[in-house]
Amino acid sequence: MLTGTRLPPGETAAPPAAGRSRPPRLAGLLLGVLLLVVAALLSLAVGAERIPLGDVWSGLFAPSGSRFDNIVRELRLPRTLIGIAIGAALGLAGGVMQVLTRNPLADPGLLGVNAGASAAVVTAISVFGITSFTGYLWFALVGAAVAAVAVHALGGTRSATPVRLALAGTAVNAALFGYVNGLQLRDVSTLDSMRYWAVGTLEKRDPQLLLTALPLLVAGTLLAFALARPLGALALGEDHARALGSSVRRTRILSVTAITLLCGSATAVCGPIGFIGLMIPHAVRAFTGPDPRWMLPYCTLFAPGLLLVADVIGRIVVAPSEIQADLVTSFLGGLLFIHLVRRRKVAQL
Amino acid sequence: MTLLEEKTRRNEPARFALRDGRLRTGRYSLRVKPRTVAVCLALIVLTAVLVVLCVGTGTYELSPLEVLRTFAGNGPAGAGFIVLDLRLPRALVAVLVGFASGMAGAVFQSLTRNPLGSPDIIGFGNGASAGALVAIIILNAGAPQTALGALLGGFATAAAVYLLAWRRGVHGYRLILVGLGVSAVLGSATGFLYIRADIGKAAQAASWMFGSLNDRGWHEVWIAALGLLVCVPFVLLHGRRLTMLEMGDDTAGALGVPPERSRLLLLCAGTGLTAMAVAAAGPIPFLAMAAPQLARRITRAPGPNVLPAAWTGALLVTAADLLTQRVTGSALMPVGVVTGVGGGLFLAWLLLRERKAQHV
Numbered sequence: 111m112l113t114g115t116r117l118p119p120g121e122t123a124a125p126p127a128a129g130r131s132r133p134p135r136l137a138g139l140l141l142g143v144l145l146l147v148v149a150a151l152l153s154l155a156v157g158a159e160r161i162p163l164g165d166v167w168s169g170l171f172a173p174s175g176s177r178f179d180n181i182v183r184e185l186r187l188p189r190t191l192i193g194i195a196i197g198a199a200l201g202l203a204g205g206v207m208q209v210l211t212r213n214p215l216a217d218p219g220l221l222g223v224n225a226g227a228s229a230a231v232v233t234a235i236s237v238f239g240i241t242s243f244t245g246y247l248w249f250a251l252v253g254a255a256v257a258a259v260a261v262h263a264l265g266g267t268r269s270a271t272p273v274r275l276a277l278a279g280t281a282v283n284a285a286l287f288g289y290v291n292g293l294q295l296r297d298v299s300t301l302d303s304m305r306y307w308a309v310g311t312l313e314k315r316d317p318q319l320l321l322t323a324l325p326l327l328v329a330g331t332l333l334a335f336a337l338a339r340p341l342g343a344l345a346l347g348e349d350h351a352r353a354l355g356s357s358v359r360r361t362r363i364l365s366v367t368a369i370t371l372l373c374g375s376a377t378a379v380c381g382p383i384g385f386i387g388l389m390i391p392h393a394v395r396a397f398t399g400p401d402p403r404w405m406l407p408y409c410t411l412f413a414p415g416l417l418l419v420a421d422v423i424g425r426i427v428v429a430p431s432e433i434q435a436d437l438v439t440s441f442l443g444g445l446l447f448i449h450l451v452r453r454r455k456v457a458q459l
Numbered sequence: 460m461t462l463l464e465e466k467t468r469r470n471e472p473a474r475f476a477l478r479d480g481r482l483r484t485g486r487y488s489l490r491v492k493p494r495t496v497a498v499c500l501a502l503i504v505l506t507a508v509l510v511v512l513c514v515g516t517g518t519y520e521l522s523p524l525e526v527l528r529t530f531a532g533n534g535p536a537g538a539g540f541i542v543l544d545l546r547l548p549r550a551l552v553a554v555l556v557g558f559a560s561g562m563a564g565a566v567f568q569s570l571t572r573n574p575l576g577s578p579d580i581i582g583f584g585n586g587a588s589a590g591a592l593v594a595i596i597i598l599n600a601g602a603p604q605t606a607l608g609a610l611l612g613g614f615a616t617a618a619a620v621y622l623l624a625w626r627r628g629v630h631g632y633r634l635i636l637v638g639l640g641v642s643a644v645l646g647s648a649t650g651f652l653y654i655r656a657d658i659g660k661a662a663q664a665a666s667w668m669f670g671s672l673n674d675r676g677w678h679e680v681w682i683a684a685l686g687l688l689v690c691v692p693f694v695l696l697h698g699r700r701l702t703m704l705e706m707g708d709d710t711a712g713a714l715g716v717p718p719e720r721s722r723l724l725l726l727c728a729g730t731g732l733t734a735m736a737v738a739a740a741g742p743i744p745f746l747a748m749a750a751p752q753l754a755r756r757i758t759r760a761p762g763p764n765v766l767p768a769a770w771t772g773a774l775l776v777t778a779a780d781l782l783t784q785r786v787t788g789s790a791l792m793p794v795g796v797v798t799g800v801g802g803g804l805f806l807a808w809l810l811l812r813e814r815k816a817q818h819v
Contacts, residue, residue, distance in 0.1 A: 215636075220639075260807075263811075264807055264810045264811060264814070265810070266814045273632045273635065273636060274810065274813075274814075276636060276639060277575055277580075277635070277806070277810060278807070278810055280580065280639065280803075280806070281803045281804075281806035281807040281810060282803065282807065283803070284744060284745065284799050284800075284802060284803035284806070285799070285800050285802075285803025285804050285807070286803070287799070288744070288795075288796050288797075288799030288800040288803060289800050291669065291796055291799075292792065292796040292797075292800065295792055295793065295796065309650060384643075385643070428651075428654070428655060431654065432654075433650075433651055433654060434650070434654075436647075437647040437650045437651055438647070440643045440644070440646060440647035440650075441643075441644055441647040441648065443643060444640045444641065444642070444643030444644035444645075444646075444647065445640070445644060447636075447639065447640035447643065448623055448637055448640035448641065448644075451624075451633060451636040451637050451640060452623065452624075452626075452637070
């Protein structure tokens with residue numbers, strides 16, 4: 111399942127330790143809040159223009175109309191808030207996905223969910239001519255749902271191995287991103303407005319989009335937290351889950367709904383940003399263990415920091431222009447993916 | 460398709476006979492499957508027909524008969540330039556790139572013993588285009604240096620994936636998964652380089668992001684032809700080793716084929732083919748995966764099926780190009796987009812079949 115327990119012949123298993131000592135989980139939550147604040151401050155202060163922290167503070171709470179204050183309030187504050195919301199959504203969705211599929215290589219970007227939302231939005235823009243944010247949102251949700259179901263079905267619902275899911279995700283990603291690129295290239299006049307749908311970014315995102323999507327994001331988050339206990343039961347195996355009294359089918363459907371709400375809204379606001387859902391659950395599991403009741407809140411708390419840091423890196427590496435956040439997360443996430451594959455802890459490798 | 464064997468001369472009169480799939484002329488014997496030969500010939504003919512149709516498509520439409528007459532030097536006025544300098548090289552690049560990709564795909568799929576182990580999934584395509592972008596953007600290269608950059612990028616990526624996936628030998632799924640990770644890393648590096656390009660180079664760089672046949676002239680034809688000239692005889696000569704390797708390392712070793720060394724040589728040849736194809740036309744996704752699968756289904760022959768796969772690849776690219784031009788009405792859509800979508804759907808279908816087979 112999640113960890114391989116086969117040993118090479120000739121080695122005996124070491125006796126299990128009396129109890130793995132972990133730092134207390136509540137303290138971890140406080141650490142998460144602290145890291146989030148630090149990342150937010152970085153995002154507000156660092157960029158093409160370095161703004162000193164004192165000016166950031168006055169820009170937020172005592173604006174006096176200076177240039178720095180304008181930058182902080184008009185540009186960076188919305189960007190930081192969007193980053194926090196979207197990062198939390200993606201990290202949480204990744205955690206749910208990894209627990210649900212029992213696959214440490216699962217991620218909304220890798221498994222095609224973001225691609226589905228993107229393709230749906232691009233279709234809405236160029237084929238149906240929809241321009242309202244709410245329209246984008248609904249299309250993104252439908253697209254994410256269809257893609258999630260397709261990848262789930264292709265990977266084999268019961269007999270899904272990590273490899274098959276990854277390949278199913280590759281297939282769906284290739285088809286959908288090919289379609290997105292094709293539409294973009296065909297309709298060069300709208301290229302600018304559609305530029306964001308192949309590579310996700312926090313750049314120049316309208317805060318209005320976030321406000322429209324916020325109810326859906328909150329609903330998805332609450333649903334995911336409510337599913338923490340049934341997911342924990344499901345992670346033990348279907349038979350155990352049924353024996354423990356949770357309905358497997360309902361848990362699955364509700365989990366896919368939560369993932370769809372979170373990823374669809376996130377992609378509708380920012381475009382497809384991948385690999386956050388891959389990296390955060392792995393980092394977090396080292397502290398919390400596999401229990402979703404702790405893992406999911408930790409994911410929600412630590413993920414925004416990662417997205418904000420990726421965004422900041424994108425801003426400073428090639429100042430004054432920017433690298434989209436998705437490119438930075440792909441780079442880091444790809445390296446982590448290779449490392450995970452090499453560790454042989456993934457079943458059937 | 461064929462195995463060349465030398466037989467000792469027997470006391471038989473020289474005969475030219477076709478029986479039991481063996482073509483025998485006294486001293487030499489060629490094992491031949493009539494169905495495979497027929498399929499290859501049919502593919503060649505179909506490809507030629509599609510090439511003629513492609514050359515006739517465009518803003519200045521030509522009927523197939525006029526195209527053929529232009530080839531013979533007797534066509535309508537003004538058609539000579541369009542056909543021979545603009546459209547024919549493009550069609551030839553399509554054929555050569557498809558041929559190379561199909562063959563590379565057959566080699567890789569046979570070596571990894573997995574239909575999904577093709578160079579575009581393993582990330583070599585991304586590596587070659589990253590190498591080309593480095594050449595264009597950082598080194599200010601012209602066309603031949605860009606091709607060299609693509610070649611080096613492809614080989615470097617292949618080496619990296621091979622080494623990262625190596626654990627007492629390279630086995631199927633690990634190679635694929637490591638390739639996926641390397642693809643993601645390289646994809647972001649490519650995106651980064653693309654952003655850094657200034658306007659003048661951005662257009663040039665854009666053609667390396669998706670496989671495209673636009674503006675492919677005789678120069679690219681020579682690049683592709685050179686790659687084929689070097690790699691194809693190598694692959695055909697070692698075709699027997701490829702078939703032996705499919706039986707397993709131990710059996711192959713017992714039959715005189717050194718497994719890891721042969722695998723390495725054939726991987727190099729396959730990477731060379733892929734890299735030259737990318738150097739000529741950019742990364743065309745899923746071609747190397749789909750062509751050998753389709754060829755196998757048509758010929759129903761066991762073994763790596765290298766030549767039918769190559770011709771199927773040529774046919775697929777030409778068909779995709781014709782489709783792109785007819786459907787979108789312009790020659791500007793990169794052919795890589797069509798093959799990306801089609802290939803993704805084909806991969807999905809393959810996975811579905813595999814899953815159904817498991818449930819039987």
